[in-house]
Amino acid sequence: MKVRRSVLGDAHVDRAEAAKADFDAPFQEMITEGAWGTLWADDTISKRERSMLTLALLAATGNFEEIPMHIRACANTGAAPQDVLQAFMHVAVYAGVPKANHAIKLAKETYKEMGVEL
Structure with a gap:
């Protein structure tokens, strides 16, 4: 979540988190972990x-x-x-x-x- 906030900003992440429902929580967790926790966190580039x-x-x-x-x-x-x-x-x-x-x-x-x- 730290990398996501540093790139997209707190306001965007707060809105996304507030809009999250039980239905899409697994999807939100997947993109937070995969895109932001792994890919964007890698410092190769x-x-x-x-x-x-x-x-x-x-x-x-x-x-x-x-x-x-x-x-x-x-x-x-x-x-x-x-x-x-x-x-x-x-x-x-x-x-x-x-x-x-x-x-x-x-x-x-x-x-x-x-x-x-x-």
């Missing part, structure tokens, strides 16, 4: 690099709904807007321009909400 990989994979697979959350997390992982743009440019070449274009649009909207000048 930096959290900055993990942020860029995560954003590129979300865009490449068309899972756009989590992109804003992970853009906001970049403030905690050290991935700068230009890093994110480079990740999405890779998506354009290897997974398609429409996916990258949509991800860039979401990134711009999220950075604007965050007050980040691009």
